[in-house]
Amino acid sequence: MSTITRTLTNLWRVGIKDYFHQLQNIGDTKAGTLIGVDRLGNKYFENNEELPLRTRWVDYKSSDFDTAQIEPGWHAWMAYTVDKPPSQDPLLAYKRRVWEDTDAKTILNYTATRGAYKPYSTCVTTTLYPSVY
Incomplete structure (x- = not known):
């Protein structure tokens, strides 16, 4: 589980499309x-x-x-x-x-x-x- 600041930072880095793709497939956001x-x-x-x-x-x-x-x-x-x-x-x-x-x-x-x-x-x-x- 990640923190809110890390999640929002990764949302900014990868974009909306990849953000939801990562949440659906690996359950976490990573850049x-x-x-x-x-x-x-x-x-x-x-x-x-x-x-x-x-x-x-x-x-x-x-x-x-x-x-x-x-x-x-x-x-x-x-x-x-x-x-x-x-x-x-x-x-x-x-x-x-x-x-x-x-x-x-x-x-x-x-x-x-x-x-x-x-x-x-x-x-x-x-x-x-x-x-x-």
Whole structure:
């Protein structure tokens, strides 16, 4: 939760449209410098005047966001593992591998959905014949 003066200052810095966008998506208002944009269109910001470990944040392109939509290089920068973002460090920058699909938007994460991978189980369940102990 932020103070009223901080909220009004951020309203002045980011404008009305981005102010309400931030309130709707992240629940707080933040003003910072745009560091970079990844392949999916997510925008990464930084403001060193914020509280420690809250100086970096992401503005997802889609409203149905998931943390799996952050690329590994950007995730390392967001978690303070590296100092330079992938837009400045060529080792962290995304390079398409031979086996990957050419379109990044077709790679989906099916975890916790009906399409998630479920291995075939060979275990015998004991729900039909519960033990009487």
